[in-house]
Amino acid sequence: MKYAAAGAALLLLIVLAFIAAITSILTSSGTPGGIGCVITTTNSSPQGGPAVASLDDLDEEQQSNAALIVQTGFQLGLPSRIAVATALQESRLRNLRYGHLDSLGLFQQRPSQGWGTPEQILNPTYAARQFYTHLVAVPGWVQLPLTKAAQAVQRSSRPDAYASWEPLAQRTVDALAGSCVTVMPGEQAAVVIAYAQAQLGKPYVWGAEGPNAFDCSGLTMRAFQAAGIAIPRVAADQWQHGTRIPTGQEQPGDLAFFNRQADGPGHVGLVIGNGQMIHAPNRREVVKISSYQRGDLIGFTRPLGRSDPR
Structure with a gap:
């Protein structure tokens, strides 16, 4: 004992x-x-x-x-x-x-x-x-x-x-996962990922930004807000906002984009490492962890450290 x-x-x-x-x-x-x-x-x-x-x-x-x-x-x-x-x-x-x-x-x-x-x-x-x-x-x-x-x-x-x-x-859970936190230098990515982790299992609703449901870009926007970082609302604008990262050099906290459309990517997820991301896929599924190694992958961006886009 x-x-x-x-x-x-x-x-x-x-x-x-x-x-x-x-x-x-x-x-x-x-x-x-x-x-x-x-x-x-x-x-x-x-x-x-x-x-x-x-x-x-x-x-x-x-x-x-x-x-x-x-x-x-x-x-x-x-x-x-x-x-x-x-x-x-x-x-x-x-x-x-x-x-x-x-x-x-x-x-x-x-x-x-x-x-x-x-x-x-x-x-x-x-x-x-x-x-x-x-x-x-x-x-x-x-x-x-x-x-x-x-x-x-x-x-x-x-x-x-x-x-x-x-x-x-x-x-x-929201408090411990960082939905309202003081972020220490160098810890933004940890807070972003912790917030997204806390939303696992919640339903997908188009246009939703939490706290009870999310769409793909609503989830990523709120996750970065948890770390005090403002990024645009929709996936196409988030793609334009971040620094582009070559495939293979992505890191936890980066954004992964998919489904190229006329105005830009139609889907976004949050990289958490080991080829995986957290994302809100569609109305038939909940917020979950998936592989981002898929055929419609467009690329990655790194919004950490960027100033408020407004």
Whole structure:
């Protein structure tokens, strides 16, 4: 247990360093890329119902656990809204050493039901990865309402309870992913990608700019706004705005353009590395990760560091 405690402490320091390096977590509703506000902590410990109404009601422990869940989802390329809402309902984002029957940890997972040993379940990273592993095994989970997706994993006696936490979960993910952050020099690309990662699984709606749905260029515009960088609204104008990057020299944070039309590209995605991008494909699909190695690829641009085009 001594080594487990030391490992947990080290993990917490790593998570806090990750968040500090990329973002200052904000509580104001301001515009993406705003500066000057920071989450305040309280000593509140809600026990029943969605008593936590806003980010400033989350204390340091809850914020750290939320950050770990979001970062784990980021590493797995998965949206973290469902996981955060589930942990809010199950444990109020606390790594509990007790629960119903033998339930433990952030997600109240049970050793007797094959979730792992007590020591493993009380490791927040292990618990989060277990939740994500079970979530992606649910058929059609991306299209399910949050409460149904969470219930398919948790099999709770209160299957509708997760829905009440969805608004706070989304605000928490948005804040941690950089929708309203102070950007450190050299970290813009990380914030752009983190914002896009937080939108995975959201529906495509033509003309939408978030927060609940996006089209392709609405997603990329908002992602760059999260880093305090203004780019044009539509794909054809975004193509003209950025510095052109030769194929093979693209980097995470660059934009990839497709589907050449008379007025310019008809589609855009955000490069995240390893030949992959995050994009909002079309009305039949959701925001997702895909390969950008395809026949209608036009090229790449790098908008980072450009001045406001207006």
